[in-house]
Amino acid sequence: MKFEGTERYVATDDLRMAVNAAVALQRPLLIKGEPGTGKTMLAEEVAAGLGMPLIQWHIKSTTKAQQGLYEYDAVSRLRDSQLGDEKVHDIANYIKKGKLWEAFTAEEQVVLLIDEIDKADIEFPNDLLVELDRMEFFVYETGETVKAKHRPVIIITSNNEKELPDAFLRRCFFHFINFPDKETMREIIAVHYPDISKSLVAEAMEVFFDLREIPGLKKKPSTSELIDWLKLLMADEIPDEILKERDPSKAIPPLYGALMKNEQDVHLLERLAFMHRREMR
Template sequence: MRFEGTAAYVADKDLMIAVNAAIALERPLLVKGEPGTGKTELARQIAAALNLDLIEWNVKSTTKAQQGLYEYDAVSRLRDSQLGDARFNEIRNYIKPGKLWNAFTADQKVVLLIDEIDKADIEFPNDLLQELDRNEFFVYETGETIQAVHRPIVIITSNNEKELPDAFLRRCFFHYIKFPDVDTLTRIVEVHYPGIKKNLVRAALTQFYEIREVAGLKKKPSTSEALDWIRLLVADDVAPEDLRADPKNALPKLHGALLKNEQDVHLFERLAFMARRQG
């Protein structure tokens, strides 16, 4: 069982080595990188390439580790007991399996995506240490142990918003997805937009990387934003030479796809003002 990329996802050699190493070690693969570099999509493409089902657990700031195991609805059980509902007699009626439960009890090996683990409380990864390490957990309400029938391929993504505990990191295989260079991003664009004009891609990516290098930029545009921007350029039939039609206007065409806050827009407006004064 080896991952060698897909036609819809450009994976470099180091990334494929990391995925296959995590599969061989049966360890979670912790993937970090800038937002928009394809971390979440990686799990989907691994599932597609290996012909496995994908179970996604999207972590939020309020997510607790227990929710990934199961949730016990004590309130509903109390209400049913007061109403004389026969369901009250079976506690399993009030236990809702979580994403890990579903992954552990699946009929075949699955890919389990724990997406953006750094969004949750710092205790979240610590609370999953034993479950991910042993691939089992105990259900206190029923006294049963849920053990993985087939050890899932676990992909964990992080945007590096907070440090993860050392004990958690020791149990993972780590890979950082670097921001793609111009050749790799060109291949990514061609995968998403087959047959696109090469001169437009060349001109657009040249300007895109120049924007990312502007000093003082609060949020650098990501790979996904580059794809959105190029899609708009194609839809508006923008010619490559028109991308720099006005050298005194520092704001790129359709800049709303690339600049996502007012500070960065003002930065480019100031650069344009300075260019006009020098002109």
């Protein structure tokens, strides 16, 4: 059982090796990289490539580790007891299964995505150490132990918003997705738009990579933003010449809203264009 990539996802040799190493070691695969480099999509494609169902747990700043196991709704049980509802006698009616419970009790091996783990508080990863190690957890309200029928393939993503605990990192296989070089980027674009004009791709990529090299950008445009920008360029039938005849005194590319996502970076480009116009006088 090896991941070789899919038709929809361009996986480098290093990335394929990392996925297969994590599967062989039966350890969570921790994926880091710039936002927009396909970390979440990787889990979807690993599931497709290995022929497994995908269970996704998207982490928020308010998410607690316990929610991945289960939640006990004591308020509903109290209300039902006041109303004389018969189901109040079975506490299992008030247990809501979490994503880890779903993954552990699935009838076949699944891929479990724990997405953007760095959004949660610092204790969140440590609170899952025992469960991810032993592949089981105890439900105090019912007295049962939930054990994994099949060890899931666990993929954990992080945008590096905060450091993860060492004890958690020791239990993971780590891979950093480097930003694609131009050749890999062409392959990614071809997957999304197989019939796109090669000249449009060439000129758009020049603009895109030039933007990324501008010092002082608060947020560099990402792969997913390049894909969106190309879609707009094709939809609006922007001629290749507009991109080819780049004028440094007009630094902002057409439909820049797909690439630039904050006003500071737009103002930076405007200042660069203004300074170039002054130099040309």
